[in-house]
Amino acid sequence: MIPYGRQEVTQRDIDAVVAVLQSDFLTQGPVVPRFEQAVASYCGAAHALAVNSATSALHIACLALGVGPGDWLWTSPITFLASANCALYCGGSVDFVDIDPRTYNLCPKALEEKLVAAEKNGRLPKVVVPVHLSGQPCDMRAIHALGQRFGFRIVEDASHAIGGKYLGEPVGNCRYSDITVFSFHPVKINTTA
Amino acid sequence: MTNSAELAGKMALFRSHGMTRDPAQMTHESDGPWYYQQIELGYNYRMTELQGALGLSQMDRLEPYVSRRHELARRYDNLLAVLPVTIPWQHPDTYSGLHLYLIRLQLDKTRAAHSRVFAFLREQGIGVNLHYIPVHTQPYYQAMGFKPGDFPEAERYYAEAISLPMYSGLMDSQQDTVVAALRRALLP
Numbered sequence: 001m002i003p004y005g006r007q008e009v010t011q012r013d014i015d016a017v018v019a020v021l022q023s024d025f026l027t028q029g030p031v032v033p034r035f036e037q038a039v040a041s042y043c044g045a046a047h048a049l050a051v052n053s054a055t056s057a058l059h060i061a062c063l064a065l066g067v068g069p070g071d072w073l074w075t076s077p078i079t080f081l082a083s084a085n086c087a088l089y090c091g092g093s094v095d096f097v098d099i100d101p102r103t104y105n106l107c108p109k110a111l112e113e114k115l116v117a118a119e120k121n122g123r124l125p126k127v128v129v130p131v132h133l134s135g136q137p138c139d140m141r142a143i144h145a146l147g148q149r150f151g152f153r154i155v156e157d158a159s160h161a162i163g164g165k166y167l168g169e170p171v172g173n174c175r176y177s178d179i180t181v182f183s184f185h186p187v188k189i190n191t192t193a
Numbered sequence: 194m195t196n197s198a199e200l201a202g203k204m205a206l207f208r209s210h211g212m213t214r215d216p217a218q219m220t221h222e223s224d225g226p227w228y229y230q231q232i233e234l235g236y237n238y239r240m241t242e243l244q245g246a247l248g249l250s251q252m253d254r255l256e257p258y259v260s261r262r263h264e265l266a267r268r269y270d271n272l273l274a275v276l277p278v279t280i281p282w283q284h285p286d287t288y289s290g291l292h293l294y295l296i297r298l299q300l301d302k303t304r305a306a307h308s309r310v311f312a313f314l315r316e317q318g319i320g321v322n323l324h325y326i327p328v329h330t331q332p333y334y335q336a337m338g339f340k341p342g343d344f345p346e347a348e349r350y351y352a353e354a355i356s357l358p359m360y361s362g363l364m365d366s367q368q369d370t371v372v373a374a375l376r377r378a379l380l381p
């Protein structure tokens with residue numbers, strides 16, 4: 001069987017994990033902060049917070065942005081369930097924006113039209129979650145400009161996109177978003193298991 | 194990831210029970226060196242040291258991994274050019290992480306049905322997948338009022354899409370096997 005994706009684990013990775021097993025800390029030790037520092041400096045972001053899954057990261061991102069009952073989160077329908085469920089965990093509501101036929105990412109034109117309509121009936125989203133499907137970044141400049149105009153916050157679901165670049169800069173630098181989320185699930189580009 | 198110290202501070206609380214040991218965040222002076230306060234309702238979402246060690250060790254290889262994925266994608270692009278499939282278009286502003294290689298079948302140019310092509314590839318030992326089923330068509334979301342037809346572009350994508358194998362350890366020869374199987378599925 002040739003799988004659709006698979007992790008690569010080298011002897012150095014195994015040694016690094018074994019070294020932790022033999023150390024004083026299995027949790028809340030010095031290694032997670034070093035991992036956070038490495039990802040933050042790779043991406044050029046000021047802060048990195050490691051959690052146990054991208055699903056958890058999306059949840060705490062919504063909490064930090066104050067998503068609650070009566071708030072809307074919009075995302076793409078072509079994504080994993082977690083990109084939408086995170087708003088429901090917080091008591092918020094979810095709606096979707098159709099995709100661009102060429103990139104399969106959330107379409108900024110469809111987003112603009114939906115925002116114009118939502119503004120009229122007072123149902124603007126609090127948060128929009130562009131998902132970088134397959135690892136290809138969304139049109140973040142356009143989405144960010146709409147965020148400025150309509151006053152929503154942006155959480156990039158970059159679960160597929162670590163190591164990718166947008167306009168020559170690493171995904172995760174949050175130049176066009178409030179928060180960016182990566183996944184280190186084993187089928188992803190990099191893993192934490 | 195964030196550039197906002199405020200959001201980072203909030204997320205740090207939410208990932209660990211809403212607990213703080215930082216006297217500056219507390220409602221009153223600390224009772225002593227053991228003291229912590231819960232100031233939000235948080236969760237236990239912390240990453241373990243074992244996970245951190247694996248992630249950290251893998252960070253060095255991120256760039257070579259992604260370049261290998263780009264090599265494989267270019268090979269796929271060339272090999273698939275003669276088949277009735279749409280290869281993943283890349284916007285010039287982007288350099289993809291290429292977690293997935295997504296193709297769409299040109300169903301007007303083949304007699305093969307999408308579900309049949311998918312099943313055939315699986316029978317041939319190719320672990321294809323489909324990313325993703327439009328979320329609004331899930332029963333849980335339909336119960337909130339969404340229905341098929343709400344997002345037609347997403348649904349068209351779903352009717353044609355297949356994720357081909359894509360990972361840094363995939364060998365050229367395995368990729369050739371994938372393309373040969375796809376050719377047989379589409380041009381019987």
Ligand SMILES: Cc1ncc(COP(=O)(O)O)c(C=O)c1O
Nearest residue numbers: 053054055080082159183184185
């Ligand atoms: C787009 C997207 N968002 C979120 C997730 C959730 O990631 P995790 O498995 O790390 O919770 C995934 C992973 O499957 C994903 O592909």
